[in-house]
Amino acid sequence: MPELSLCMIVKDEEKHLTRSLSSVKDVVNEIVIVDTGSSDKTIEIAKSFSAKIFHFDWVNDFSAARNFALSKCPGDWILYLDADEELKPDSIEEVKKYKSHTPAGVYCTVKSLGSSTANGSVMRYPRLFANVPGLEFVGKVHEQISDSLRKNKIPLVESEIEIIHHGYAIDEDGLQKKKERNLSLLLSNENKKSNVYDKLKLIQTLISLDKYDEAEVRAKNVINSKFITAADLCLAMFYMAQIKYENNDLNAANSFALRSYKKLSDKPELNYLLYLINNRINNIGEAFKFITLCISSNKQLLEKKSKIESENILDQTDLYLRAINLSLKLDKTNRC
Template sequence: MQVSVCLIVRNEEQNLPRALASIPASFETVVVDTGSTDRTIQIAEEAGAILGHYRWNDDFAAARNYCASLATGDYLLAMDADEELPADTAEKVNAFVERQPHSAGAVILENVIGEERPRHRMVRFYPNDLAWTFHGNVHEQIYYKGEPASFENTALVLRHYGYDEDEYARTGKAERYIPLYERRLASHPNDAYMLYQYGKLLYSLNRLPEAERYLRRSFDLQEYNRLYFPVMAVMLGYVLKEQGRSLEAEQLLTALEPFYPDFPDLYFLLGLLAMDTGRITAIQHYYTQALNIGETDKYTSVQGVGSYKAAYNLGVFYEITGNTQMSVRCYTMAADYGYGPARNRLK
């Protein structure tokens, strides 16, 4: 079995060496350049990659599909230049193909954002067959025979550096993506995933009323079974909370408990909202539920909400309500993860 790693790049001389160095030697590497003016092309050539050129037309899916057309492997792994593969990539890929032959696979993207390492899943691995193609000019998704592809989860974890503040500012991603979102939504106004992505970008820019509008439109389309939906709903909850509307957020999210009983981020946020609204007994319930679920790779999740962050907040609850024994137990649990605020509480 041959695997081809496919990258589309432009002016990535700072990131590309790290990405290429992480690709297993047994894998084929395909790099398609969309108009670099730095050393990107030279770096790809020196690494021995198959090199292609694509005239940029504001369409990531079209560029990805062109890159795939140059690959000769049985399976394709789409990768970005600001990502890095782990040392066990070949092992994880082979295990997935043995378990789920001819299937698309969702990898885990671990985002490096300061001290945080939030994770989310994206479908990046798929058979090299014309029935499998990317769709969408921005935040492109894998389709099978013209419909969103079904997939299985892989154990492969890619480290993503693109959300690092310095990297985000250097590449100007926010400014580049806004017109792409607007163009897509002008022709596909009910694209719930794109509405979510635009709302997510606006939230990152602290444009809360606008973010709420797009996230709400995405939420109202009720695509409960799509990979993005639970994290979009939680994001909408944070947007409402940050605008002083915690009760509204709580009412919105409690209705989702039957759909996502194993999503720690949902219960962690419900704990925060219960603190805001003064529902004392609910605080304990929600943080305990988050701890019982634990950390997850099934959903896009913020590190700590199923472990040390939930334990710390539960410790604060017990401390405020006078249960010193339980507060110390929770702070100790959080401190064992190296969580500084918990260590400070124990001093």
């Protein structure tokens, strides 16, 4: 019978670790934990679950630690979680069935509670995958393995597996510190040969910290760079549209948003941004169109039918209220 390894990196996670390991102890064959310098009871808790524990000197790079952990996992399949995450109980049986599946990367739905919107965010990541040679994580922060799976011709398949992330269910001060930590890590890599993924994450982080001028410089560089994929170019243009909107340059914001629409039409945040722009310039018809599209794309996320890998869930009730308000404005305009 194929075996499944849990792959996890930790540091000072005594608050979350018991919950996380309890959620997977009945589905994994072994627990592999790489500690990057805990000073609390993290190691003690890990030992209570008979985990295999390794130590790794922190080098300000989440992928480096994650790849070291991956090298210590002998299982035929890998499930990777963070210590502040847990596998939903009703996903255990579905995880088990993939242990006998042909090699694949299995998309799991990761629901982050209390992140940048009231509803949290939803991410689709291949958190479960066949342990084949040549796989590696990339990204100083928000590390991912999707591209490596594709490069190694490992098919990506959908699943109903759900993971709950508690790491952003903290106060504003805690969130600010996480953003600043991520910014520091991304900036430390900027003058080296950083990949497009890290560059886009840097822009996103700067925007989240209201550092729009700094974000704009980086977004321009990505947009003007050579050898960039169409998807990455459209994402950079979406970020530029956000920056221009925040700087009250609505014409430029609209232009960049529409240019990014080619690849991101099912992105709720892009539809919402185009609604905001058109509402600001009193283009009620277009604003209504985009708020309607936003409702539809947001519903796809809520129902786990969206193909987007990472996206915030917007407040569906608020979206409907905005649509109703615009509908009344349109009706009033048409009667005049």
